[in-house]
Amino acid sequence: xxxxxxxxxxxxxxxxxxxxxxxxxxxxxxxxxxxxxxxxxxxxxxxxxxxxxxxxxxxxxxxxxxxxxxxxxxxxxxxxxxxxxxxxxxxxxxxxxxxxxxxxxxxxxxxxxxxxxxxxxxxxxxxxxxxxxxxxxxxxxxxxxxxxxxxxxxxxxxxxxxxxxxxxxxxxxxxxxxxxxxxxxxxxxxxxxxxxxxxxxxxxxxxxxxxxxxxxxxxxxxxxxxxxxxxxxxxxxxxxxxxxxxxxxxxxxxxxxxxxxxxxxxxxxxxxxxxxxxxxxxxxxxxxxxxxxxxxxxxxxxxxxxxxxxxxxxxxxxxxxxxxxxxxxxxxxxxxxxxxxxxxxxxxxxxxxxxxxxxxxxxxxxxxxxxxxxxxxxxxxxxxxxxxxxxxxxxxxxxxxxxxxxxxxxxxxxxxxxxxxxxxxxxxxxxxxxxxxxxxxxxxxxxxxxxxxxxxxxxxxxxxxxxxxxxxxxxxxxxxxxxxxxxxxxxxxxxxxxxxxxx
Numbered sequence: 279x280x281x282x283x284x285x286x287x288x289x290x291x292x293x294x295x296x297x298x299x300x301x302x303x304x305x306x307x308x309x310x311x312x313x314x315x316x317x318x319x320x321x322x323x324x325x326x327x328x329x330x331x332x333x334x335x336x337x338x339x340x341x342x343x344x345x346x347x348x349x350x351x352x353x354x355x356x357x358x359x360x361x362x363x364x365x366x367x368x369x370x371x372x373x374x375x376x377x378x379x380x381x382x383x384x385x386x387x388x389x390x391x392x393x394x395x396x397x398x399x400x401x402x403x404x405x406x407x408x409x410x411x412x413x414x415x416x417x418x419x420x421x422x423x424x425x426x427x428x429x430x431x432x433x434x435x436x437x438x439x440x441x442x443x444x445x446x447x448x449x450x451x452x453x454x455x456x457x458x459x460x461x462x463x464x465x466x467x468x469x470x471x472x473x474x475x476x477x478x479x480x481x482x483x484x485x486x487x488x489x490x491x492x493x494x495x496x497x498x499x500x501x502x503x504x505x506x507x508x509x510x511x512x513x514x515x516x517x518x519x520x521x522x523x524x525x526x527x528x529x530x531x532x533x534x535x536x537x538x539x540x541x542x543x544x545x546x547x548x549x550x551x552x553x554x555x556x557x558x559x560x561x562x563x564x565x566x567x568x569x570x571x572x573x574x575x576x577x578x579x580x581x582x583x584x585x586x587x588x589x590x591x592x593x594x595x596x597x598x599x600x601x602x603x604x605x606x607x608x609x610x611x612x613x614x615x616x617x618x619x620x621x622x623x624x625x626x627x628x629x630x631x632x633x634x635x636x637x638x639x640x641x642x643x644x645x646x647x648x649x650x651x652x653x654x655x656x657x658x659x660x661x662x663x664x665x666x667x668x669x670x671x672x673x674x675x676x677x678x679x680x681x682x683x684x685x686x687x688x689x690x691x692x693x694x695x696x697x698x699x700x701x702x703x704x705x706x707x708x709x710x711x712x713x714x715x716x717x718x719x720x721x722x723x724x725x726x727x728x729x730x731x732x733x734x735x736x737x738x739x740x741x742x743x744x745x746x747x748x749x750x751x752x753x754x755x756x757x758x759x760x761x762x763x764x765x766x767x768x769x770x771x772x773x774x775x776x777x778x779x780x781x
Contacts, residue, residue: 462488469494474505484708486701486755493601496594497626499707500633518625525569528576537576540583544571547588552696555608557599558592562612566620567591570628574635581642586687590634593691593700594627638714641686649686652718653679659722659772667729674738681745685721689713693724694750694758701758716769723764 461482468479469491479498487495497503502517503510532541548567552558558567570591575583596607602619603610612620640648657678661668671678684692691699702720706712725732728748735741750757 458488462490465491465495469498470507472507474498474507476505480708484705485759487704489600492700492704493598496597496630496703496707500630502626502629502633514622514626517629518622521573521625521628522621524573524577528573529569531576532572537572540575541568541572543585544568544575544583544588547585551588552592555696557596557608557610557612560612562620563595566595566624566627570624570631573628574632578635578639581639581644584642584646584687586684587635587642589688589691591627591631592696593703594630595623596696597700598623598626634713637711646687648714649683650679652686652714652721653682655718656682656721656725659718659768660725662772663722663768664726664729667726667732670733671741674736674741676738676741676745680742682721682725685724686717689717690721690724693748695753698750698753698758701755702762705762715773716765719765719769719773720761722768723761726764727761 464482465479465488468474468482476498479495483495483499494503498505504513531537545568548564548571549559551567557563567588571583571588574587575581599607599610599612602615602623615623635642638648640646641652642648657668660678689699690702694702706716709716728744731744732741735744
């Protein structure tokens, strides 16, 4: 009995080292169990209300967009019991028959569409137009998920195929210009010198790092590798051995009671990491991510694991993997690499991610004060940069925390394609406090980029859905370069002029 009470206590008060702190962003608003339970108990009343009533507050919007995933473990039994009590058997039978009939119609329609698409694909193949592996996988799975997509969350657009990670020129720029070749040669000179000039390296990296030298450059700029050439190999060997020493020491503890919640949440979050990219759905890659995140959580008990940190591993992993892969990494099978190479990629990803998080750890400690300060700073900055947008948000009761929380928590990784994130991080690692301070100005420039679309929306729900699903899927180097240039301009104007924040 005592052990059961103790288990229940820790379930209610999960503040032990390495535990999970709940994170809520624009897509997942803060969950209040009391109104949710009232919603369940008064479900029949809610259903009969008029659906034409426009959501005018975040609370109403959260209710109108809630789904089965919002139901916690503690509320699940109550939900089932309420549903069973209030359900009329005749209505249930009639509804079931209607659902089956609709399903059959949709199935027939889907079959016809798939048959047409197969004939089109076949003709394209004969014309030498060949799809990538990820496109083929998505087209095969589209038949299975059509019904789910049509019946759930109709207001959320279906995200198109993620552009290839290695396609750094999505805007149509040539693959390699004379200027880029010259820059690449300059990088090689810096990196092969006996003592790399880090200031010079940062200056050249600000406008983007060539893929061939990005892995070494990132290790140097993150502080993982020393500038002295002679010490690099010894440092790499020592740090890699140290990481796998942590694995031997701590990883088996994931099955212990006080770490089970942490490991369980990591295990749930990993498959959600870039779900449209086949690379991250490979079991071996997911195991690597689980080890990295669990060891980091154990070694940083002040914050533990927080949802969103899993995204921060992916750019490092892709960059260090690209060092060993000539082809497109999106569909590369990691098991084709030797075990030693896989271990090196894992260890390097862990240490570089740790260096990044050391600079923004207050984003993930209790109550996440770092994020709250940054969101408040963003609000003040926008009020001075573009007062019209700021007033528009206030008019429709849109709080900055409702969309900018995710921007700060995930460093815009949910808003940009992965190839753009990698380019963005070239600059972040070149800037002093790039991931903490400069990121604020990038978020401000990113928001103002969509001012026309924002001002065209005239209700709360439309604004929030726009800000959660900004159309950046086809962005490339050109768009990111413009965004960074505008962010630098804002920083130059406001960073050293705090009075500009004030009215």
